[in-house]
Every structure is written in C-alpha cells, then in structure tokens.
Amino acid sequence: MLPKSQSAEVRPLSSNSEITTPVVDTAREELLVAIKSSLGDAVVDSHLKPGDDIWIRVRNDAWQTSIKKLRDINSFDYFCFLSAIDWMPSPYGRGEDDPTEPAPQRDMTIRSGYAGGETRMQVLVRIVNSKTHIGLNVKADVADATPTIDSLITVFAGANWHEREAHEMFGIEFAGHPDLRKMYLPVDFEGHPMRKDFPLLARMVKPWPGIVDVEPLPGGDDSGDSSDGDAS
C-alpha cells in the first residue's frame, strides 16, 4: 500500500498540464462578439472568464427575443436550466444567531454578481451549444415590486417546469406561461421560500446547535428543559 503523506502544495486550477486554461480564450471572446452583434443593444453587460464561462445580462423586455436569437443565430440549442438569484443578503445571516443576544448589525447592501445588475432579483438561464459544448449564462433584471419577465416556454419547452419552480420559490411572474401552478409546496402555502427574507424556520424555532451546544446530552443533565423548549 502506498504511504499516506500529508505534505502537498496548493496549485492553481490550471496547473494540470493536460488541461491548460489559456489566459486568452479566443473561442469565447469571438463568441461574445458574435452574441453582441446578434443581440444588438439588448445586451446590457457581459463578463467573460477565460477558459470557464460567459455571462451576459440582457434587458428585461428583450429577454424572450434575445434567447430566441441566441438559439437560432448563435445555435445555443440546449436548454440547461433556468432559475433566479436573490441578491439581497439574508437578514437572518446563516441562522446561527444566539437568540438570547440582540440581533447583530448586518451589511444589507445589495451587490450583484457577474455582468452586474440593478435590481434585487435576477433571472438566470443557462443555454449550451450542443455542437461546441460551450455554455452561456444569460441574466436579466426583474423589477423589485412586481418581478415579471416573459416566459421562455415558446423558445424552449423545457423551461416550463423551471419557470414554475422559480415562480414558486422566488415569486417571479412569467408572462405567457400557461400554467404557473405550485411545483413542490402545498397549494395554500404563502410566501416564496427561496427569497432571502424568508426565514429558514427550522433555524428559527430551535437554535442551531453548531455554534453553541444548547442541547443537553441525553442522561447527562436532568434539568435544563425550562428555556430550551422542546427537550423531550
């Protein structure tokens, strides 16, 4: 058996000689130019990580036509997934606050990710060219008050369930979607669980034991069920 050794060095991601990540990714750069020329002024912003991925942000009103153009002109014919991102930091942190202490002050400024953004929530779709296997992440801003965007169901039939899920979890309205029923949750469920201001109730009703061990060990302490609630 080979000996186990603990010494190792941190290597950059591209150090594997077989898989070299070029600093200049001409294929993706050319593709980005082609995308910009086919979409015109619909592209608000773009971001390119050489050897990794492309992100573009399109105008909300040009969402459906842009994806259609990308499918037909730039042959991104494979629908990978559609989802949304809520960029607001969670007011509950990671649910590890000590309930006996006053809530800590948190930085609540909204910072968007790659390709920028002006709104709290963004819709994200990933489409791939099935020939070259190069993927593209397309984002679009959705208005804060009434997050609405056109449905992609006529462009990619597979967007159907993804939009239902995004509608249920983020409360985004997909205009033109015929059937925005709930996917997972009960029909009378209120709220949109994946929004950052929706608390993770499991962490609210009982403090997370990972930060402070509040659970008494079984048989270790006979009292201690006065303040913790469910010590049964």
Add this chain to the structure above:
Amino acid sequence: MLGDRQQLSYIAAQAADARLNLELETEGMTLNIGPQHPATHGTLRIIARLDGEQVVWAEPACGYMHRGYEKLAEVRTFPQVTTLVNRIDWLGSFANEVPFILAAEKLMGVEAPTRAQYIRTILFELSRIANVSLFLGDLGVQLGAITPVFLAFRDREYVLNLIESATGGRFHPNFDRIGGLKDDLPAGWIDETRAVMKKLRNFCDQIEDLLFGNEIFQSRTRGIGVIPRDVALQYGLSGANLRASGVDWDLRRDQSLPMMWNKADWKVWTHPDGDSFARCWIRLQETRESTKIVDQLLGSIPAGPVMAKVPKIIKVPEGEAWVSTENPLGEMGYYVVSRGDLGPFRVKIRSASFNNISITPWLLRGVYVPDIVTILASLYFILGDIDR
C-alpha cells in the same frame, strides 16, 4: 420551431389513431399512478387522463420528497453541503459530491492532487455502476421479468462493498473534500476492485442475454416513447436519454475538468432510435464502459498525497461558478454563488431527473397504459433527484 411542429404532428397522429377506434370509444377516466408505485423510484405521482387504454393527458405531480436543499445549503458552510448533496441521487451519491466540490475548488483556485483526482474518478464511476446496475435489474421487474433484479442486487452488492471499504459509507460516502479526499484507499482495494469489475462485466453480459435479447422485452420497448433529437435538446434531457436520441455528448469527454476520464480509453455510445430500448441499451453499454474506465485507471494511480493544502476554515472567494458532470442519471450541475463567506450565498442545483422527467407530459400523450411504466422506467429517474 421544429420541435413544436413535430409535437403537433405527433398529437395529430395520435388523434387519427384514436379516431380509428371510434366504435370503441369509452368515457374518460383519471388514473392515479403512485405516489407509491414500484416504477416511481421514490414517490412520484402520475395523474393520467385515459380514454380507454390510451393516455389523453398525463402529468407528474412532484413535491412528495421536496427537502429544500437549495435553501438549506445557504445556511451551511461549504464542507457541510456535501452531506446534503449526497442525498439528491441516493444511488450514485459520490457522483453528486464531485461537481459541487469542483465548483468550490474552481472558485478557490485549488486543485486536488493527481492521486485524489484518480481516486475521485474511480469512485465516480463505481457509483455509476452501482446506480445503473440497479436500473438494469429494475427494468426487468417493471416489464414483468423477475430474474434480472436478483442478479442486479447480487452484483451491485460487490460495488457497494467496495465503496464502503474505501469511504466508510455504502450509500452516502461524504468522502469528497475541497482540495482532495478524506482518506487514501485501503490496502488490497485495487485488486479487489479489479475482480469486481470482472464480475460486473459478466453481469452486463448476463443482462444482455436475459433481457435485451428477449423478444418480449424488445416488443415492449422498441418504438415506445420515441424522443426526437430536437425535442430532447429543447427539454434539456441529458445523459443516456440524450445519447439515445442520437446526440453525441458526454460531459466526461466534452469538457475539461480536473478529473481523469481522459486518461482512459473508452467510448461514448449513441443510438439513433430515441426509443425506450435505445435508452436502456445505452445504459447497459455505459456500465461496460465504466468498468473499463475503472480498470484502466486502477493500473495508473500515481503515488502521492490525496489532499491539497487548504486552510482549516474554508472561505471561498467571491464569484460565481458553474460545474456539471456526467452523473449516472445525466448532467448534474451546481451554480454556486459565493460572497467570500464560510457558506455559499446561493446554490442552484441542476439535477438530471428534473429535466428528464419534465418531458413526460409531452411523451406520455397518446401512449397505452402499460407503456407508461416502460417509458418511466426507461427515462430512469430518482425522486430525490427531481425534488431535491
């Protein structure tokens, strides 16, 4: 769009077929399949509106196993997330960990040592074999053949024993770490794995003789549930379901990841038919190819550490990363957004079965009731992979 047109012509053909049976027309009924049904691999419920023996409209009802992993991941640290993602596709658990870990490593700019990459790839393929061999056995049961499932459970056990002896967990290894693996391989594991791979190839031959050569099996699967190429791409099908529709695309071959698939000589199988038989056949061939990959990689595992030097408390730099791998069920990917914190800001889990099953309302229209089970079996889904 070609897909829409094809869909319309398909519906028209089915309607014409139904008109021929006008004298036999019966009043419609709603058939509820599941949530507890052997063909549902968990708790998928299919509501089918029938006209006689024909499905007019069918729709899966998901959510019986929704566990909200995307939300739970937001309150966990990066190393803690692997415990969750283990339970998405519970038959190929180790394969679920890999893309998430790779995404975190990509954001951190860390790469696992070569030895760890080899062992990762081997364990990844072992979980594929454990997963797909159950499919091959289960397939028979769903079509009325009992024997294959016994063979599958017998031989799958060897693979699970291997996974257990290497990782400590039969179903949920939780073995992958950011920067490498938890541990090295135990002594004698490599020889044992070689012997098991031989047994598994034997198992594939047996299944091929017993099942795929069987006339009843062929008549139940050939031409049933045909998915054309464009429809498969539109719905985002992946894995064997996509390759069975003639799309030559395997993420193990077609993207560069710090994994070792490119060190082995193996073949990506495609099938032009797109029917249930093609999907099953592709999976059988894939199991064979996986045993070949494992065999070849076992011979060339280099010596060295299995863990790169990563800090004890892992903070992942700010950024967004998408990594997907060719999992037993298809393309499994994670879109990870990090804010330079201990835990991920957002994790979008793109699971294969969600897309693969979203095609069923389209696919089940017009089929006969026994074919529902055939089609669902051949699409091959795990409920945990749909609901997450």
